[in-house]
Amino acid sequence: MNAQTSIRLGIFILLSLILFAFVAPILSSFEPNSTHLVDKNSAPNEVHPFGTDDLGRDLLVRVASAVRLSLFVGALAAVIDLLIGVLWGMGAALGGFKLDQVLMSIADMLYSIPYLLVVLLLTVVVGQGFLPIFLAMVLVGWVQMARIVRAQTVAVKDAEYVLASRILGSKTTTIFFTHMMPNIIGPILAATVLSIPQAIFSEAFLSFLGIGIQPPQASLGSLVADALPALRYYPWRLFFPAGAITLLVLGLTLLSDGLRDLYDPRQRILKGDIV
């Protein structure tokens, strides 16, 4: 599969899911959290295309609402990555030896604390829900990005075009954003797209364990967890949320792979796209 196919397929999957997440609730007459006990655990039918759960809530709108939550978590992770991670990596690469040592030591230390532990401790400090997940992303989620940006920047910082720009009197930040950035944007984009699934995974993981998003709000993790006790009798309650999160991450993975290959000429030669 070449880069273009991968990107197209990824974007197609993502757009379909986004469309589903935002349009399904409009078309459906059900609310994600309203219960109808007469209609509980019904199999997928015309009224409830995904069936209902043990409180008679419509699974279609619940899955759609959970996908929206995942998309939000992912988008937030990308923004945090780009803000903190890129600046941190840039500072380390261009700020001189001492700053580099300090910033990267901090990053290494943050990286060595188990992520789950950070979230769990934060959960106890600020309470269960979305906030600890967000704070954990701010605290440690960007470390990988900082490392990538630093490595990429170090690789290009002695290039002739950087020297040329410096001789012409540009400031370091100007050089970074106007001259280095276009050369290192590929790995950064790929890493951004790849950090989104990690954030989506950890939110779902925590909600699955019951310490993330709290009921009645639906998360893909908690929907799967809710389905487990009755798996033998109502398997569709597992399939739809499980399928949604797998598809969502698949779309992002394909997009990230495609972007990486597209911007990495060495890979393109290997794959026979350009000879």
Place this chain on the structure above:
Amino acid sequence: MITKIVRTLVTVLLALTMTFILMKAIPGDPFQDEQGVPEEVLVNVRKHWGLEDPLIVQYGRFLRSALTLDFGPSLKYQEHTVREIIIQGAPISFRLGVQALILALPLGIFIGAFMAALHGGISSAIATLVSSLGVSMPTFVAAASLQFFLAISIPIFPVARWGDFAHTVLPTLALAIGPAFHISRLMKASLLDVYTQPYIWTARMKGLNEFQVLTKHALKNALLPLLPYIGPMAANILVGSFVVERVFAIPGLGQWFVNSVLNRDYPLIGAMTLLYSIILLVLHILVDAIQKRLDKRLTLQESYLS
């Protein structure tokens, strides 16, 4: 190597210190949920467990317990010591983790080599798609699906609980799927890279067939770039076992880890942090050492630098 170990110890110390600070920043303590107990009694209970001491004294005691690996009794489940809890749960979690790793490594390498051989064409596209799907499935989805298909729909394996080897099959599979496909993707990229090297042409020219080229020359060199990923991956497998333990109702460490934090069970939290940061860092050092041993270029580089 020595500096590496010192650095590791410093990191463990920092992780423990951060855990301590976060634990103490949390309002409340393990006894706040006790119902109908007079305030004076609570104060005495806290005194008994040393929770009224100055923070620096508590910190010293916390570090001492980490050093002696003796955290005393759990504050919430006082009939058990922390050591008992860990000795009871750890072998189960580790067995799952180690089995998953033993399965995932060769499987991933094999699939990766297969995908590299297929390179180009429709079959390769399908293989890429399947491996992308494999890394996109969260562990809990893999676990729940395996449970549904191989234990409920077609009852080959036990649905849940812990017992003989049959009980470990589905949890191990669930844990291994993600890492195996992850390794296969890395392996494929790495192999394709190696195949452009001159020594591969030499090997082909001296008349080796493709299989010999792969096993005698390409594989060894393609495995090297994978090593840095194995350490964090192994750690992830161990942490990922929490979810799998939950799905299959396995009495490992996972339940304790989550409960210890929610109960503010300080000794148990401390022990868990210590355990996990040590595992993580030991894996890092191990992978580093193996890498140096296999790749003489790294040692050479380092001796130039120093």
